[in-house]
Amino acid sequence: MKKNRLGSLIKEFSIPGLITLITLLVVFLLKGIWPLGQNRIDFFDNMQQVAPLYAHLWDFMHGKASIWFDWYTGYGTNVSMSISAFSMLSPFNILLYFCPRDYILEFISILTLVKLTFASVAMYGYLYVSFKNLDRKAKVALSVLYSFGGYVIVYASCFTPWMDIVAIFPLLMMAYDRLFYTGKKLFYTIMVAIMFIINYYLGAMSLIYILLVGGIRMFATGDRKAWKKKTLNTGLGTAGGLALSCFVLIPVFMQLSTSQRGGSSESLISQYLGWIVKPVATSISLGIIERSIMIFGLSFCFVFVIAAMIREKKNSKNFKESLGMLILVLAPVVSEGVNLMWHFGSYNGYTLRNGFIIAFTMIILTAKYLEIHMQDSYENASRKPLINDDKLSNKERIISCFLIAFVCIGFALLYNKAGSLGEMAGFIFVNAVFVIFLLIYIFMLIKSKKGLNLKRVISFMIVEVFLGVYAFTGPPKFYSYAAYQYGDYVQLAVEAANNLEIEESATDRIVNPDISLNANYPLILRRGATSSFTAALLENTQDYSRNFGYSKYFLWLLDSGGTVFTNALFHVTEAVNQLDLDNYLYTLERQEGDFKLYSCNYTLPFAMTINKSILDEGLANYGDATNWDRGAHGDWIDLHNIFYSAMVNDSEATLVKRYEDEAEISKTDTVLSASYSYYINGTQALYIGLDTNNDDNDANSSMLYEDLTVYVNGEAVNASTLGDLENVSTPDNYNNGLLYLGTFADEDVEIVVECKDIDNYERLITTVGGVDLGKLGELCDSYNNNTEYEVSYDNSSLTLTYNNYYTESESDDSDGSVSSDCYIIMPVIYNSDNWSVTINGKSVEADNVFGLFTGVNLEEGNNTITLEFKAKGTTPGLLISIIALIIIVAGSLYGYFTKKGKLKRVALFGVCEKILSRIAVWVYGAIFVLMTIFMFAIPIVTSVFANLIQIFKGLMNL
DSSP states (O other): OHHHHHHHHHHHHHHHHHHHHHHHHHHHHHHTBTTSSSBOSOOTHIIIIIHHHHHHHHHHHTTSSOSSEESSSTTSEEOHHHHHHTTTTOGGGGGGGGSOGGGHHHHHHHHHHHHHHHHHHHHHHHHHHHOTTSOHHHHHHHHHHHHTOHHHHHHTTTOTHHHHHHHHHHHHHHHHHHHHHHOOOHHHHHHHHHHHHHOHHHHHHHHHHHHHHHHHHHHHHOOHHHHHHHHHHHHHHHHHHHHHTHHHHHHHHHHHTTBTTOOOSSOHHHHHHHHTTOOSOSSSSHHHHHHHHTTTTOHHHHHHHHHHHHHSOTTSHHHHHHHHHHHHHHHHHHOHHHHHHHTTTOOSSOSOTTTHHHHHHHHHHHHHHHHHHHHHHHHOTTSOOSEEOOOOOHHHHHHHHHHHHHHHHHHHHHHHHOOOOHHHHHHHHHHHHHHHHHHHHHHHHHHOTTOEEHHHHHHHHHHHHHHHHHHHSSSOTTOOOOGGGSSOHHHHHHHHHHHTTOOOBSSSEEEOTTOTTOSOHHHHHTBOOSOBOSSOOBTTHHHHHHHTTEEEETTEEEEEEOOHHHHHHTTEEEEEESSOOOTTTEEEEEEETTEEEEEESSOOOSSEEEOHHHHHHHHHHHOOTTOGGGOTTOOHHHHHHHHHHHHTTOTTOOSEEEEOOOOEEEEOSSOEEEEEEEEEEEEEEEEEEEEOSOTTSOGGGSTTTTOEEEEETTEEOOOOBTTBTTOOOBSBTTBOSOEEEEEEEEEEEEEEEEESOGGGGGGOEEEEEEEEHHHHHHHHHHHHHHEEEEEEEOSSEEEEEEEEOOOGGGOSSTTOOOOTTOEEEESSOOOTTTEEEEETTEEEOOEEETTTEEEEEOOSSOEEEEEEEOOTTHHHHHHHHHHHHHHHHHHHHHHHHHHTTSSOOOHHHHHHHHHHHHHHHHHHHHHHHHHIIIIIIHHHHHHHHHHHHHHHHHHHHO
């Protein structure tokens, strides 16, 4: 009997999962998405961030990387925050273990299939438990609707880590309902822990939702006697879950506090005042489409829930609870102030990151009223029913099937033939589909004497959902794509690595000067580089790197820019590029397809002794790297010469010559030209810095954005950017560092900077410098010939065995051995919070040298230096999690045995419970009231005016 029951349940629960799976496979087939075609499901962050970080996760699962640390991007990066931000510890990612590493990007479509299939089954589980009398067809339909909600179809293809939370959110709410109504906390505690281990960001949003839902339920029922118990249980369950997840959470927040994602410098009050006056949109853009699509597919839910609420008495529990829930989830759609509060004050793209709770809430409200009114339609004949489950005639069923197939296939064919449609078409499509089906349901409800027919409703829902799923699975044709948002960067990196046989190394770094591989290619190549877009860099890493002449954009750190000297300083030994590179600086090793692999002609050792006194004095005089008085790149020439002088042990020595001649200005009506004429002595690699007096802001906010073109001896200088290798306009978002002008030997050079924005030319700070390749060659030869070292590394540590032979003038010891005041630097970012350093087995203090290097004093003789990374917070976090686990297990056992009568209750526990419950109810109530006022009431009111003002501005501009 039990086996039959289990088999029946498995069959019942598998139905929504199979429908979801088959629907997605049909869409994949029609759109040619891998594995049923050559197209991919991914775009935006799935391509440029998620897939590279999944490669890092793959390496971890195969014993080739630390989960906490990445050697390859950004001079060595703490990725603790990415573990949670990218849902890397999700159980779904176990599937990655079985995926070939070269196919990780394509495999995202398989992960999407699995996650959405699980989401529909989990939602069915929630409905099965919570609405036992609900018709099975309705439960299946609503479960599939959840897995294909607007949030899912708009974000699954561009950021699949959020789908992990979508998949398990119904289980969290099932656990919360169990806690709320029965007081049983264990399931809820476990689910809170799982949520925060997987994704702290959406986990926190889910907790806010739970807190507000609990408050709404308690105020709606008015049963004050139960408030104390419910608030205490919620508090204890939540605290337990958070404590269990601390082994992940604490390292995450430790890194977040020091990363480039850190908080604003403004006061909280000024930030809040800024949030609440923002309109929902200033134009028809991707953001407004995302906002609109959050309610896509829910037209029946809106019609039915509102109709049911109208029929309810306004003072009833159901009405109050439903009204509160609607305000809770719909306010962010119409009020940007509320939306920003949900997002803890800011977000970049992805307008409603908690939008899955909209579909979930509308579905559970629909299920609640369906259960009530379908029963009512059978038992109460005195009033017109809202819903019925009458059978359809055979003729209507055949016609319905034909029309469903005709509309869905017809739409798929038309969509496949369409070209790029644009954001306006997307906005119209999303809202038109919603409104059309909304009107259909309203018409059916009004005209039918028996209300809406469930089977007929499901037929319309199939069409409505399919239109959205088909249009938005994979790169939608309604978007305008920037070059970084849509491309084959991961595949190009895989092909380049395989075809060019690029060797893996954390210490022998590589560079991609034309940035044809975007930013995160080092993770794909398993090769160290400057480039990074893991959003996990230390707060000022971009600033320090820009001072050396490299580029940055948003959270990107880019290879573009820099000089032959800086590349040598960071131990870059090879370059991979599509464009040809200057043979003065590089030697072609091999070429295959579109890419070429070069070896660098000028290289320095990974670790170098340097005169610390000269370096310290020079950097002290140089000042703060984040001071923008000197332009976004500081004084790169001074910085080059500071490091060079310390390396050659001569404070007066220079490597880079500064060219300071005044420009000769000429103008036309549209262009200003600034001409510089120089004679180059010796052989010099010439570079130009074009700072647009834009502080540390991105290039696209500059008055001179893409308004400058540089010519050398009449030839335009290349400034490659993502999507345009032949670009010559600068500054560009992805190429705003130093521009390489060429290498010249004993000859005249004419440089012309052409500016299209004559009025803002005065903002430009131009610096021209020449790296003396003769001096650089001598420096490289000196270090490479006189330095003996071996470097090895594992997943989270690096060991350097260093022997350096000094001349008598360079050493305090007559025998030329390494003296006690010798100093060594390595191009690994040192942060004392995470790194420990030993020399010959003894712990030593290390220095963070100009934000990009680790510096240590050497002992006499041979030195074995070990750098070991351990993410800050891992030990206390793990300790808290273990203690929490012990307490939870002990508490569960205590509760079990006291309930069975095998153990007497401890009186003290009862006293503590009473005290804590009184505190809990007041704390919970205060938080709920404050959130209601400041998160909802005030922003909703101010947004009305903000939106009206924006509409007025739009009309005035017509």
